[in-house]
Amino acid sequence: EKVEITKEQKALTKVIVEAYNRHQIPQDVAKKLLQDQYSVEENFLLLTEMATSQVQVIVEFTKSIPGFLSLDHEDQIALLKGSAVEAMFLRSAQVFSKKMPNGHNGILEERIRKSGISEEFITPMFNFYKSIIGLHMSLEEQALLTAITILTPDRPYVKDHQAVEKLQEPMLDVLRKVCVLQHPQEPQYFARLLGRLTELRTLTHYHAEMLTSWRMNDHKFTPLLCEIWDVQ
Numbered sequence: 001e002k003v004e005i006t007k008e009q010k011a012l013t014k015v016i017v018e019a020y021n022r023h024q025i026p027q028d029v030a031k032k033l034l035q036d037q038y039s040v041e042e043n044f045l046l047l048t049e050m051a052t053s054q055v056q057v058i059v060e061f062t063k064s065i066p067g068f069l070s071l072d073h074e075d076q077i078a079l080l081k082g083s084a085v086e087a088m089f090l091r092s093a094q095v096f097s098k099k100m101p102n103g104h105n106g107i108l109e110e111r112i113r114k115s116g117i118s119e120e121f122i123t124p125m126f127n128f129y130k131s132i133i134g135l136h137m138s139l140e141e142q143a144l145l146t147a148i149t150i151l152t153p154d155r156p157y158v159k160d161h162q163a164v165e166k167l168q169e170p171m172l173d174v175l176r177k178v179c180v181l182q183h184p185q186e187p188q189y190f191a192r193l194l195g196r197l198t199e200l201r202t203l204t205h206y207h208a209e210m211l212t213s214w215r216m217n218d219h220k221f222t223p224l225l226c227e228i229w230d231v232q
């Protein structure tokens, strides 16, 4: 049947994409990637700074999602804590796929590979990056998928599931239509996108173990990361 995006859905997509574009990592932080130090310590410190900056970007993006600030305040925190790592995996995957300026990609990959993360987590992480890059997602799809990930009703400690579902559903509806319109030859494209969200959940599990092993080697995080990841 003819897929039609309504006026409201166009407006919702515009708000989400603008919020997604508006909040970028400050250039000076992204530029630090090019610094010449490549020690494990230096890489960890740089990635910690990137992650901290990225959490701030995600919080600002989330506050721009229509209806989010009307949710119960404790639920707002529960959604952010429950989705931050997944949103950061999506964001770093998209940064890899959009071929960052002057070969940052190789440098970001190099630093992640040499930051004290054990091989057992590096492999699934870069397989995920490859699978996201292979999807050639549009900006609308990236922004909507990030908002959908954040608005996942069944995060730990969320009390009013229904209120979160009511915000997530319209995003899923418009993402489904955007996928049909932007990938007419791939009827299963929307289903493949949602499949990435399942893979993201396994990465969150790996990430918890990454944090533990960093802490065992006495690595320090910033106050914001400690708060959002319940460490220290």
Ligand SMILES: CC(C)c1onc(-c2c(Cl)cccc2Cl)c1COc1ccc2c(ccn2Cc2cccc(C(=O)O)c2)c1
Binding pocket: 024, 025, 030, 044, 047, 048, 049, 050, 051, 054, 085, 088, 089, 091, 092, 095, 108, 112, 115, 221, 225
């Ligand atoms: C605390 C730190 C060591 C950490 O713990 N887990 C992860 C970690 C790792 Cl090692 C991989 C994936 C997710 C996390 Cl939380 C990280 C590092 O988190 C990052 C690092 C880089 C990231 C991000 C997110 C994006 N980028 C890249 C980027 C570069 C330039 C511009 C932009 C931009 O947004 O414009 C983004 C997160």
